[in-house]
Amino acid sequence: MHAQPGDWLVVKGVRVDLPEQRGRIIAVGGSGGTPPFTVRWLADDRVSTVFPGPDAIVLTQPEITERDEQDRARLERFRALRRAGAAHGVRT
Known part of the structure; x- marks a missing residue:
């Protein structure tokens, strides 16, 4: 795993x-961008x-x-499907 300052460390929920x-x-x-990383947590x-x-994965700013x-976009598609279902009497 390699990173540079400004990249994002993303740790999946267990x-x-x-x-x-x-x-x-x-x-x-580490040399060449290897761990350990000093990280400021968003939360x-x-x-x-x-x-x-x-x-864990490292993502660049454009990737994140x-x-x-x-x-x-996925959330908006889901919301649109829920609205469409509600308009047709489908209970969600």
């Missing part, structure tokens, strides 16, 4: 009901040193922006 955790990488400790603004496990746009 259960379906736990959301992923996101943090901005503010420093890399609570805390800073920690992380040795990412297999449940694209992913967020895809998530928003």
